[in-house]
Amino acid sequence: MHRRPSRVNTDVCFPMTEAAYKAGASAFFKRPNGKYKHYEESEHPTESSYRFTFYSTAYSTVHARSLAEIPPAGLTLSDMIKAGCWWIDVLSPTDLEMRDFGRIFGIHPLTVEDIETEETREKCELFKEYYFICFRSFDQDHYSPTYLQPVSLYVVVMKEGILSFHFRPTPHPSNVRRRIRQLKDYVTVTPDWINYALIDDITDSFAPLIRTVEFEVDSIDELVLILKESEQTDMLRRIGHCRKKVLGLLRLLGSKADVMKGLIKRCNELRWDVVISNEIVLYLGDIQGMISIEMTQANNQINDILSRLTALGTILVPMNLVTGLWGMNVRVPGQDKDSLGWFVSILMGLLIFAIVGVVVAHRTGIV
Incomplete structure (x- = not known):
């Protein structure tokens, strides 16, 4: 009697083909989350959750399950990025998603590795096209068993936009977006300002x-x-x-x-x-x-x-x-x-x- 292989067996025994891997960002939009965690860490959200949040000075905030769902009908993500300062916040990115982000946005493999391995050391690194910051906050839920445990936020600041990654839910991105809505008539929102606002919210x-x-x-x-x-x-x-x-x-x-x-x-x-x-x-x-x-x-x-x-x-x-x-x-x-x-x-x-x-x-x- 044959047993249908589980998702884990499928990932191990039938890995993604070379053609699918080279397909770029479109290859991982519908891929199940294959990243493993230690037993004491929180699980990644399911693929039905809204893990991607896009903000642009030219468009409203968009929450999506994948990068492909961000652009509305008649637009592409490239068009939305070129329209003005942009910010993509990602919750629990998988290894394949990080590799695709690296190819799409020109992120150095060392930066990709730091995010994939959830680097705990706080640091600031300068690269040719961006600078990378790892800054730690903490779990602020008083009723959570992980209260006060460190939560790392990884920020890649470029000339036109900013990417932020974190592996546990944190209120800081939403707080910064609310602050942008309140101050957009008084300040010029740039990638550097968004990075400052994230660090400031963590410090506060x-x-x-x-x-x-x-x-x-x-x-x-x-x-x-x-x-x-x-x-x-x-x-x-x-x-x-x-x-x-x-x-x-x-x-x-x-x-x-x-x-x-x-x-x-x-x-x-x-x-x-x-x-x-x-x-x-x-x-x-x-x-x-x-x-x-x-x-x-x-x-x-x-x-x-x-x-x-x-x-x-x-x-x-x-x-x-x-x-x-x-x-x-x-x-x-x-x-x-x-x-x-x-x-x-x-x-x-x-x-x-x-x-x-x-x-x-x-x-x-x-x-």
Whole structure:
């Protein structure tokens, strides 16, 4: 009894022919998604989803399932691209789609490889006909199991247009398109400006998370002096959770300032037609300043958390040493007497030590 081969078997045993591969962009419009992912990563959208979004200053925004569905009746994609500044955003491109994008738009194989392999290192690279930027955002869905995990956005900026690729849904492209609609009467929309707007929107997305960390640090600062000893476990858990969130922020923000410095430096040195205007350079410098401020805030917050942990440990460790020592097989002061004088004296001594430690830490600005 013969079994019909599955889609995976079909892709492996009956690969695309050489003629179909050389057919260009038309060959992959109806091809099923054949890209494999690790089990912990999100699956690619199905071929029925709208993975391609086209924007042009001469036409409205178009959402399509494939590149072939973008042009309306009577027009070709080439005509739409020649009409003005354009932007194509692609969600979860397959390897074959990336190779065709490389042939159609003249993208270097190294850039294609970086996008296909989902390069995680943030960088800015300059090529003859375009410059390539890899910039990382994060999953902003609070209810998602991948919340705060990095999401890379790959941007290819050319003279006439811009290509952006990402492998997980992200709100940044739609936010930039909404911003373009609001500002189109006041700014000149160019590929460089769209690239700036994408980077700016990614940078702004960190602000709510930083404010959340600030509120958490303030609440810890207020509660550390009034919580009972039985409630210290919850306090330590909150401090650890906040520290983990701040470290995640530092990992995401760490290399962004270097990317912006490299982008500004290389674009100022360009001698070809795709030159960023002085206004865009000022915008990029503003983003660089915002990133530096956010990194400084994150460093200050983690220093505050560590100083509070140090102060708390300085107070609790000696107290635990005393109680733990007398819990062992050693002679306890006053054990031969029936009165509670020694016991009360020891407790009062520990209490006075804790109060003095808190007062000293508060006066020195540690807590």
